[in-house]
Amino acid sequence: MVQSATKLKVAIYVRKSREEEGGAEETLHTQRETLIRIAEQKGYKNPDVFEEIESSIKWNRPELAKMIASIEDGKYNRILVTHIDRLGRDIGLLDDIKKLCIQHDIVIETPDNVIKFDDENQELLFGFSSVLSDFEYKRIRHRLQKGKYDAVAINNRWIGSIPPIGYTWDKNTKQLLVNPDEKKIVRKMVELALLGYSSRQIADKVNELGYRSRKGIPFKTDRVLGILQNRVYVGESKYNSKRLKKIAIAKDTHEAIMTEEEFNQVQALFKSRRSKENLQSLGIKSPVNKLLVCGVCGKGMTIQLNNKVRKTGRNYSFYQIRPCRHQIDLETKCHNGGAAIYKVENAVVEALKLYKKELEESLVSLLDEDTSDIENNLKSNLESLEADLAKQERKAKRLLDLYLDEELDKQSYQQKKETLEETISALKNEINIVRNKLESLDASTQVDKVKGIIEMIDNFEEMELEEQNATLKLIISGIVFTKTAETNNEPVIDINWREL
Structure with missing residues (x-):
């Protein structure tokens, strides 16, 4: 026996995708009011409304899941939607919904159709609608991604949901x-x-x-x-x-x-900044890694593990600078000697202490330094660059007008446009550099920089190997090592400091 309309318990489902055009509230409101009006016209009393803003291919939509659970509990026997694609656009998902409707004798009703799955023709109609919805979804996705691609490639603008910090x-x-x-x-x-x-x-x-x-x-x-x-x-x-x-x-x-x-x-x-484990896996256990320079031929020197056996038969090993044997010319090889690495490391630690004193002395002069002339020059340079940029941008606009008025052919336009774009890009980069220089001109910024290096020197001996190596590379450009007959076979170490 068929139930009367007044005894039917109806579920109304409305959904809008974030990717669809139009305001979310307006679209949901329109769907909801349309379906409530149909329910009233057909005598469906007190329908339950499930609404959400979710993608059409998501299976785990919260409101859809609630409605399905209620259907499985026997609460509803009719679903009202404005279109089949509101339930979903994925063929697999729609097929599962169809099976659910068949199992629980559910009717799906839209403003245009009433789909009863015990009717082969209507079941076929639902299947056809599912295929169309899936095709439409893929078409929409392609169009959206093409639009995003063009926004970057052609319209030259950033796209994204949340702007990055800054x-x-x-x-x-x-x-x-x-x-x-x-x-x-x-x-x-x-x-x-x-x-x-x-x-x-x-x-x-x-x-x-x-x-x-x-x-x-x-x-x-x-x-x-x-x-x-x-x-x-x-x-x-x-x-x-x-x-x-x-x-x-x-x-x-x-x-x-x-x-x-x-x-x-x-x-x-x-x-x-290689990890400590990576440094050790290379057989390197020194903070001066990749900083050693031969004082004879000027080429890089390497560190190696020296395994030795004492006369007592006891093994012991240590790291050393490998003697340099680079080819200087066709007939001559470098003759620089090696040494235990701790000798260089100790010399570097002592040099850091002296360098720290120099930095502390420089703080006083930094605080007293008058940078007004430099600031005025930078501001003048910035004004000139910005004026030049505005001029080039006006040229680009005029160039486009000439092309649109057909006074320039496409090839000439593209060539001139590329040249102008390169000039504009270079000017913008230079403007950013000058602006950053102006921002960092404040003595306090330079003071912070010097204090930061002093702090690193203070903490140097407590740092892990990779941090020690990175710190030295930051402030030292090279450690020149020489051990030859001219130095009485004693190591001579010269440290080249980087400019701050």
Whole structure:
């Protein structure tokens, strides 16, 4: 016996995908009101409404799951939706819903159709609608990804859901804008990285200074690495579409917080930080690794393990600088000798103590230094660069007008456009460099830099091997080692310090 309309318990399901156009509330409201009106017209009393904003291919949608659980409990025998694709666009998911409806004798009703699965024609109609929904979903996904790709490749703008720290999203201009407060965090990370701090040390330092993420959470190592290795901070945007099998990269889509030169230096410093285990696996156990230079031929010197057996038969081993035997010319080989590595290490530790005193003395002159002339020159240079940039951008606009007016052919336009884009990109990069120089001109910034190196020297002997090696590479360009007859076979060690 068929139940009367008044005894039917109906579930209304409304859904909007985040990817669909139109406001979420407006779309959900329209669906909901349409289906409630149908329920009233047909006498379905007190329908339960399930609504959500979820993707059409997700199987674990919260509201859909609740409705399915209620169907399995025998609560409903009819589902109202505006279209089959509101239930889903994935063929596998829709097939499972069809099986559920057959098992529990559920009718699916839309404004245009009533689908009863005991009718072969209507079951076929549902299957056909499922295939169309799946095809439409794939078409939508392709169109969306093509739109995102074009936004980067053609429209030269950043795309993403959440702007990275240091930026805010301007909905009107559809551009990333620098957030002055968050920029300070990113710049501090860059400065510490250039000082040779590890990602862990950078996280500790910025947390100690009171900086936090947008959610108020202290920074962790992986977050620091994610920021410092992200090219969005040099003004670049990227979109990788696996579906299209294409990668779009656009430069100068927004104001950079880090220069290209700084970015490359930071990556090089991180790359040089090998783990302690990797250093040991190479048979190297010295903080002076890759810093030794031969005082005779000028080539790099290596460290090796020297295994010896005492006369008593007891084994002992130590690390030493391997004697240099590089070919100087066709007939001559280098004759520089080697030595136990601890002799160089001890000399470096003593040199660090003297270098620390020099740095402490330099702090006094830094605080007294008058930088007004330098600042005026930089500001003048910045004004000139910005004027030149505005001029080049006007040229680019005029060039486009000429092309649109058909006064230039496509090939000529492309050639001139590429030349102008290179000039504009170079000017923007130079402007960023000058701006960063102005920001770092404050004596306190240089003081912090010197204090940072002094702090590293103070903690040097407590550091792990990789940190000692990275610290020395930061402040030393080379350790020149000489041991020849001219030095009475005594090691002579000269340290070349880097300029701050």
